[in-house]
Amino acid sequence: MLSVSAKKSGGKRKSERPAAVLADEAGLVLPRPFRRVARFVIALCAGKVAVPDHLGKLSFLAYCVAVGGYGIVQGGHWPVVEQAMTSTAGFAIEDVKLSGNVHTSEIDVLQSLGLDGTTSLVAINADEARRRVSELPWIQSVEVRKIYPRTIEVNVKEREAYGIWQHGSELxxxxxxxxxxxxxxxxxxxxxxxxxGRDAEVAAQDVDADFDGWPEIKARIKAYVRVASRRWDVHLDNGVVVKLPEEDVGAALARLARMEGEEKLLERDILAVDLRLPDRMAVQLTPEADQRRQAAVAARTKAVKQAEQRI
Incomplete structure (x- = not known):
């Protein structure tokens, strides 16, 4: 009995031995994390593992999805696919709340956002939308908020018009x-x-501020004309042109205001008042006033001569 038992125990077939023993006899020891994988692969190849009926179809479908997804991403088509998927899922933008606009039309804002009725709120990039809206002429700053599921809110701050600049024939x-x-x-x-004039838009703020101390004169100004990018000619509502100096405009305006207060200079028949020289003021008469002045001077000269002859 003893000999028979020994024979049975020593006669175990090599194929029934553990995988770790076989790997040890072959001189190869797998790391512990891979031993279970190796056993699963061996069992799968030996037909000891039951394979689900539709595993092949599912594997092929996963492969197609992976390949298609990779192609979409690499080809740059993902934004379009994302927009179509999320719009179908109920995230298409249906309401745009615009506030703060006075001179900017809603149509311009909608076109800048690129909304076409099927644009997805999920797919739209708020930073990119903000950048596009800020490129509109009147926009100083803009805020774009996404309110799920179907609303986008745009709040703009517009630039403030200060004056009109004429350069050539354009305004x-x-x-x-x-x-x-x-x-x-x-x-x-x-x-x-x-x-x-040239450079008039840059220097506009300074010359306008020079007249702040003389509101009566400023209210009558129709145009500031830049001369040689150095000084200004000011055109009043009655056609009189005031020629300002390059420097010390305040002192020149003080002289003009004094003459206007004392002599009503700007209401007279004159074409221009030249204030370019600091120690004097030159006045150009209208042709009619000049003719009357010449006639008066001639009459006065004649009267003086007649008086001299009598003496």
């Missing part, structure tokens, strides 16, 4: 710092001061 609206806002298209800004 443009400008800010106080001289930045051009947009071309002048209508007459609703006709009350703004007009600045004419």
């Amino acid at each position: 443009s609206l400008i800010e106080k710092n001289g930045s051009v806002i947009a071309p002048l298209r209508d007459n609703k800004f006709a009350s703004l001061p007009l600045f004419v």
Whole structure:
């Protein structure tokens, strides 16, 4: 009995031995994390593991999805696919709440956002939308908020028109710092001061501030004309031109205001008042006033001569 038992125990087949023993006899020891995998692979190849009926179809479908997804991402089509998927899921933008706009139309804002009725709120990039809206002429700053599931909120702050700049035959609206806002298209800004000439938009703020101390004269100004990028000619509502000096404009205006208060200079028949020299003021008469003055001078000269002859 003893000999028979020993024979049975020593006669175990090699294929029934553990995988770790077989790997040890072959001189190869797998790391512990891979031993279970190795046993599963061996069992799968030996047909000891039951494979689900539709595993092949599911594997093929997963492969197609992976390949298709990779192609979409690499080809740059993911934004379109994302928008289509999320719009179908109920995230298409249906309401745009716009506030703060006075001179900017809603249509311009919607076009800048790129909304076409099927745009997805999920797919839209708020930073990119903010950048596109800020490129509109009147926009100074803009805030874009996404309110799920179907609303986008746009709050804009517009630039403030300070004056009208005429350069050549074109008219443009400008800010106080001289930045051009947009071309002048209508007459609703006709009350703004007009600045004419090269570099006039840059120096507009300074010359306008020079007249702040003389509101009576400033109210009569129709246009500021820049001369040689150095000084200004000011055109009044009655056609009189006031020629300002390059420097010390305040002192020149003080002299003009004094003459206006004492002599009503600007109401007389004159064409221009020249204030460019600090020690004198030159006045150019209208042709009619000049003729009357010459006639008066001639009559006075004649009267003087007649008086001399009598003596």
